[in-house]
Amino acid sequence: MAGDPIEGQVLVLTAAKASVPPKRLPTLVDQVQTLLGPALERYRREYERVHAEDELEAFLVEWGHWDELAADLDLSERERSAVRRAHEEQLLRIGRRTGRESAFETALEIREPVCIGTDGDRDDRTEN
Template sequence: MADVPIDGQVLLLTAAKASVPPARLPALVERTQALLEADLERYRRTHERVYAGENCEAFLVAEGHWERLGDRLGVNDRARGAIRRAHEEQLRRIGRRTGREAEFESALEIREPVLVGVGTTERVDE
């Protein structure tokens, strides 16, 4: 099973905002994590890492990145948007907890976040 760096509360909030069934989003995020984990070394080499915690690493990527990932996953626009929003909300949560909220909010105006699970836990509860 992939290490999922998105808190359960974030998944519920995101599912409600994205009109995606709450029971479906965790499976989508887990599928996404499997793909992201396979590319972790590439993310480390080619993208700015803005956070490295015990259970996840967060990267900023160019706009359009989630569209390409959605195509690789074979998901529709609504599902892709929900997965992207889950990553955004989790980065905001990390920002609030680490005193970097303003920095992350500014970054999200021009870039997209990708959080990749690392370690042995299923969820990050920072």
């Protein structure tokens, strides 16, 4: 089974800012992971992977990508915003840990983040 793409502490912090009930956010993140997990290979081919570890890969995608994902999952605007924010906060947390926070913040001005939980079967191509 794939790992969780968003850490528990990130979910707690995001839920505090989100316009969805705090208990709803983990369910939404799981729904998104169910959609994204099988698409991991496509993301590896089509998007810039900016981070990879055993149970998580992070990508930068074009603006509007979260609108498409939300439509596929029938998420409300608030739900879409909350899940997107959780992915953004996760990427920034990775950036803080790896000394790349500034670079990620700059990238997020023009692109959106997508974090996908993996089962540890990492493709070891170098991140861009």
